[in-house]
Amino acid sequence: MLFGFLRKLFKGGRKEPSLSELEKVLAYRFQNNEFLVTALSHRSYVNSQRTDKKIESNERMEFLGDSVLNIIVTDYLYHEFPDKEEGRMSKMKSLVVSSRVLGLCADAWKLGDFILLSRSEEKSGGRKRLSILADAYEAVIGAVYLDGGLEAARKLIHSSLMSIMEEVLDDEELANYKSKLLEYTQSRGMGIPSYDVLQESGPEHQKSFVVGVYVQNQEWGRGSGNSKKSAEQAGARQALTNMNADKADNSDKEKDRNSAKGQNGNGASRSRNGGDSDDQA
Numbered sequence: 001m002l003f004g005f006l007r008k009l010f011k012g013g014r015k016e017p018s019l020s021e022l023e024k025v026l027a028y029r030f031q032n033n034e035f036l037v038t039a040l041s042h043r044s045y046v047n048s049q050r051t052d053k054k055i056e057s058n059e060r061m062e063f064l065g066d067s068v069l070n071i072i073v074t075d076y077l078y079h080e081f082p083d084k085e086e087g088r089m090s091k092m093k094s095l096v097v098s099s100r101v102l103g104l105c106a107d108a109w110k111l112g113d114f115i116l117l118s119r120s121e122e123k124s125g126g127r128k129r130l131s132i133l134a135d136a137y138e139a140v141i142g143a144v145y146l147d148g149g150l151e152a153a154r155k156l157i158h159s160s161l162m163s164i165m166e167e168v169l170d171d172e173e174l175a176n177y178k179s180k181l182l183e184y185t186q187s188r189g190m191g192i193p194s195y196d197v198l199q200e201s202g203p204e205h206q207k208s209f210v211v212g213v214y215v216q217n218q219e220w221g222r223g224s225g226n227s228k229k230s231a232e233q234a235g236a237r238q239a240l241t242n243m244n245a246d247k248a249d250n251s252d253k254e255k256d257r258n259s260a261k262g263q264n265g266n267g268a269s270r271s272r273n274g275g276d277s278d279d280q281a
Contacts (some may be wrong), residue, residue, distance in 0.1 A: 025109050028144055028156060035147045036059075039139035041116045042132060048118035056132065060137035065142030069161075072154050076162060091168060095176045099134040101168055105160045106133035107122060111140070124130055124203075131227045177236035181213070184240060190215050193239070195232045198222070212238040 011128060023029050030036050044058040072095055077089045084092070095101070106112070112127035115136050117219025126132050146152040181193050199210035212233040213221040220242050 002244070022109070022111075022114050026140070027159065028148065028152060030147050032147055036142040037116075039065075040111075040114050040136065041141035042118075042121065042126070042136070044118035044121035044126070045116040048120075057178070058136065061142040061146075062135045062139040063142075064142065064145065065138035068150070068153050069141050072150075072157050072159070076158075076165075089258075091176060091179050092114045092178055096168055098176065099130055101161070101164075101228070102134035102137045102181045103130040104164070106137040109137075109140075111136050118199070127205055129226065130230075172224065175241060177233050179201060179275070181236040181240055184243065185187060185215050193220075195235065197228060197231075215239070217245075239280060244253060 005095070019030075019033055020047040022036070033037075038056050039058050039061050040057060041058050043059060046055050046057040057065045072092070073093055074089075077084070077092055081089060081092070106150050109134055115127060115132065117126045117132075141153055141157060141245045144156050158215055177192075184195055185191060194214045195210055196212050196214065200207065202208045208224065208226060209228050210222060210224045211228065211234075213232070213235040221237070221239030223231045223236070223238055225231035225234055
């Protein structure tokens, strides 16, 4: 019955998905497949349905999966890195559970092939959209937790996320620029950066955001992305670049001032020496 339901969902040009194929990839067999179906149901699909039957989107399950993911990743970091302080572990966790990393894990599962989307969302590239993949990854974690408990979820997270943790932590392209910017400003007594959405455009299924980054009421950077989080990260990265450039400019100006002072001092010295020489003459 369940697979007949899925065949109806995917009628059209796409190849019918097989939950058993996904279970093989996950190395986990569900006792209740309805959990998995819910985890794969994007809100665009749910909103597009014309049926009296209530269909739940994966948002609640994503919320649950996010919490399960955080406790398991935190537990892993605590035991695997006993020499790391709380602040450092917090940064590591923030990077490991970032949307980009979770999207990579979802892509490795080919989760985009199984997600239930509306036709408009699919046409707009939803199956490859990072935010949708990352959310679906968390929802699947939530589904496994509901179906098999915490240890089943832990095993799945370890096999997918922890296996690439070292690579992730060494990858500068995955750096959490918001954390870096916060560390930069606080260490220099500049306070905490703030982020404001300056522009929001596009249809609901394909939003685009522009975010401004402010430190001490001065704008230091702007970033854009298909989510507020990604726009904030891009803005923080630009702010760091601008701050370092500003620091370099100030350093050059200071060097110029010191150089000018030195030349003036030498000139005055020569003048005094010259004066002395004339007096002596």
